[in-house]
Amino acid sequence: MKKPSTLSRRMIVVVLMLAIVGQACTFSLLENPFTTGTSTQTPGVAVPSATPQAMAQTNFVVILPEPLQANETLVIAVMDEVTGLAFSSLQYPMSARDSLTYTAVLPLPFNSVVKYRYIRRGAAQVLEDTSLGSEIRYRMFYVAGPSEIQDVISDWGDRSYVRPIGSILGQVFNTDTGSPLANMLVTAAGVQQFTDSSGRFELVGLPTGTQTLLVYSPDGLYQPFQQGAMVAENNATVVNLRVKPMPLVNVTFSVVVPESTVPGVPVRIAGNILQLGNTFADLQGGVSTNPDRMPILNLQADGRYSATMALPVGTHIQYKYTLGDGYWNAEHKSDGQWVLREFVVPAQDLSIQDSVETWSFGDSPILFEVTVPSVTPPGDIIYIQFNTFGWMEPIPMWPLGNNRWTYKLYGPLNILGSFSYRYCRNGQCGSADDAQTVGSAPTGRQVSTSVIGQDIQDTVNTWKWYENPEPISLVGANIVPRAGGFIAGVEFQATYHPNWSFYAPQGFANTQAIGANMVILTPSWTFSRVSPLGFAPVPGIDPLWIDSAIMISQARALGLNVSLFPTPNFETLNGPTSLSTNFWKDAPKDAVWWQSWFARYRTFAVNYADLATQTGAQTLILGGDWIAPALPNGKLADGTPSNVPADADAQWRSIIAEVRTHFKGQVLWGLPFTKAAIEVPLDFLRDVDGIYLLWSASLSSNPSATKLDYANEAGRLLDNEVATLVSLLNKPLILAIAYPSAAGSANGCVPNGQGGCLDWTELNRPNADISSAILSLQTQADIYEAMLATVNARPWISGFVSRGYYPPAALQDKSASIHSKPTADILWYWFPRMLGTIK
Structure with a gap:
């Protein structure tokens, strides 16, 4: 039998873990479990797993x-x-x-x-x-x-x-x-x-x-x-280093939990490897594990909880049982000390018998119960987030049914006194918030620990950015079915958090539901230093290789084509946005620095070419709107020369040629629609298979402009400024548009409150809300209808993509994401008809 590849071995192991994790919150505590008196304690003494270690x-x-x-x-x-x-x-x-x-x-x-x-x-x-x-x-x-x-x-x-x-x-x-x-x-x-x-x-x-x-x-x-x-x-x-692959054995974890444990709630294993929820990142509040990535044990008939997983021989495992994450509601010793179990996986199958002494530490447990609005999407999970020395990672609550959720906090309660908490949807606290506790640093709801047990009953009256979602009235149109190969796509935004992996399948399903045939993923590396140049994946900010591989696999399983558009992240340099302006301004931009920059971008591009090949992604997109200073005759944002080397065109041709030795699929170039980008000849564009045109063009400065006005201006720009490029290159062009749901979006200028304009990515989640931008869902919807009508009349355009999709939660916010906005309904009408799947 042929051995599985490195990627497939990792996919098998981690996908099995996802299958276990996928059981999260599929149960329902239909009756109030706190009045049943049911015990999950198994009679008898558990066999301890701990043996003296050498x-x-x-x-x-x-x-x-x-x-x-x-x-x-x-x-x-x-x-x-x-x-x-x-x-x-x-x-x-x-x-x-x-x-x-x-x-x-x-x-x-x-x-x-x-x-x-x-x-x-x-x-x-x-x-x-x-x-x-x-x-x-x-x-x-x-x-x-x-x-x-x-x-x-x-x-x-x-x-x-x-x-x-x-x-x-x-x-x-x-x-x-x-x-x-x-x-x-x-x-x-x-x-x-x-x-x-x-x-x-x-x-x-x-x-x-x-x-x-x-x-x-x-x-x-x-x-x-x-x-x-x-x-x-x-x-x-x-140095060249060689490491030995290790075989897998089955390890069964079985645990007896305290009598006080709420019957049937999810018991997780938090641990030090990827399969046990470790992200190897500095997450909120100083933790590194994430509950959405932890395996959940199954409740057995005898009251024990157990799970069997394939683990590599020789792996040093540190773990604990938890009703939350590695910190909240994790097991303690009876004297209050933290529990951290450990063993080295042996060369044969192993059965571990454990017993949790207590979940509680400090004052009496606190029961939180919350009723959420009826408009809450039925697939959403409600989370509770606690603030100790800062807001920590959100914890999934337990569903009771009928828009009611609960969570019992056992510990640690010895160091808190008074503390804050809040509710959010799908773990996106700071974005999908209870309207009473909005943003990254709210005061939150208040509670104090007590020696007497507490039952706190709350109501979320409104979700911020999802107050009263209503479907849009669709206007019929005579839509011409396109030839085979037309791309109807959705581009996910480049921001990332480890708990997004849990909600990626939901985002892919929503993308498929609107009739799209392609999803564009934007995995990132981070520029952590300008000089010496630091450019590599940063855990917690950028998806790791295996995270991206699993997401591609999930999308393809739903029948979606996948394109990779690797996009650098500048977060550690410039704060919460991904703007690159300061990076280019601060860079030395001398010959040695440019040599280093091109070498690192080459590595970046080849990395994702390899990922695309190994996972079966169909398309790779290079370039982007951030990269203008590195192009021939490059300019900085203020218009000054970037001192890019004279051989920049040859550098790009060499990078594209090397990418093609690693990836046999379609290679596109992400070209921003700007006057400079269109007018400056880029000879290396002849070496790619098509243009992915990044479009946020101004369509009208008149606040009373209509959809017809938008369509006429878009058509004029495409015919006069883009069609010539398409004819010259004789290559397909995919129009990728980004328009926030904000006033001024049609003018290409959402006000920043200081007399300037916001870059559309500044309105992405989880960035903080910008008050100078005024929400306007209708503006985005009108622009999309106009742009779709414009593309419908131009058969030389080979695709239409919506950029900036926010996958983990439905939000009717100011961002460019169409997730559950009226614009999504418009695409739901147009995409299947453009593809000919609906006549």
């Missing part, structure tokens, strides 16, 4: 950048990513060998992967930084036996030092097949990066000397690989 003495030696002050001490913190890096760690004091060298010997489990970092404790607690000033989430070490680790602290969070640095770059390969591996976490000196489709990584800003280099598989499918790597000043150490 321990290895590990000596940590660290060199400081300067001596500690008299009132300061140094500790090493072993991190707990399951509970949350901000909440749980074991801190061990270190002893001074001399003024700059400190040591600590820790007994650590054999074959475990330990996550740790150094902390300077004095008047305040200060974490270590990298040489480039970014906080170290954690360092990693694979405990293969007794050993010594030598580390160097580059910076502290409250100060910086000048020290010699270098870098490590290389590739990671499968030992058995020799194929490169994507989605592997590579780390040294606390610097981390995920590998791309070629297995490549680059760790920059490392202190000179020997660094411990670790390759870690976030899903455990490959054995950790660790070695020392010598870093030389201002030089790159090049």
